[in-house]
Amino acid sequence: MVLLIPNDFPRFRGGGVPVQQSSSSTSPTLLDRVREFDAAAWDRLTKLYGPIVYRWCRQAGLQDNDAADVSQEVFRAVAGGIGEFHREKPGGGFRAWLWTITRNKIRDHFRWLSRRPGGIGGSEANERLQNVPDRVIEELDPLGDFDTTGCVAHRALEFVRLEFEERTFQAFVRTTVGGQRSAEVALDLGMSVGAVCTAKWRVLRRLREELDGLI
Structure with missing residues (x-):
């Protein structure tokens, strides 16, 4: 699954300044470089968290293609809101913020399914829509998932490896x-x-x- 930089990503920056195509930022943190709309940093962020978002979607019951599509929508929302994200806020960790976006996009997906011609409808659709977020939360604690932390750290380590002998x-x-x-x-x-x-x-x-x- 490849997560692309949204076509309208540059417009999310005030004044329509284009995305930087090379990592010219001096910030040592990936999060700050993403907030500066550095394209290389964005690519790295999606490689770190794209598989995590995809897994959350699959655990919610989405099929492979649907999970990939919803993941794209999640990162489009991240691109649109990263400038307003402040980790200093109570409960404002990036992973919590990302999980909230993912959960909302999963809900949107099931609402869309329930409205499709020939799709599931009536009480079955309503029950499925209502149960999905609760079931995901029961099965997954994204804020305390050691495996998630380990996966992200492992991928990040492969990136920083290139900076050392x-x-x-x-x-x-x-x-x-x-x-x-x-x-x-x-x-x-x-x-x-x-x-x-x-x-x-x-x-x-x-x-x-x-x-x-x-x-």
């Missing part, structure tokens, strides 16, 4: 993910113990910066 990144992975001792990793990679600790700190700091406000 391979040895630096391997020092981080082997100590933080693999749980190896710094001395052992230092010996294997031909680094000092201090350099391994520094590598671990640098990659972890960059990952936290990138995901600030997103998980």
Whole structure:
């Protein structure tokens, strides 16, 4: 599933300033770069959260094609509202905001289905429409879903990996993910113990910066 930048994405920025086609922003956080309408940042955001939104849609009972279509609508709404999103608000985390948009788009989808000629109708449609959001909430806690957090962090790590030398990144992975001792990793990679600790700190700091406000 490919999530594209909406055709009207530039118009969401005041004055109709075009989307930046390269990542020229100096902001270390992905969220801030998206709010500056950086096209590369938008692409990264959809790759991080597109699969999550799609999974939420599938768990709501949508078929593959419908889930993909609703996901597109979700990110169109994100593009339109990202400038007004403020993570400092109570309950204003990005994931909570994204879940609210997704839930509303799922509801819209089932309302649309109930109005289609030859589609489900009457009490069956009403019952399905009313039960879907409740069932999704019961089955999924998007704000405390460890798997969701882990998936987003893993994808983000693959992005920031490109910003480091391979040895630096391997020092981080082997100590933080693999749980190896710094001395052992230092010996294997031909680094000092201090350099391994520094590598671990640098990659972890960059990952936290990138995901600030997103998980």
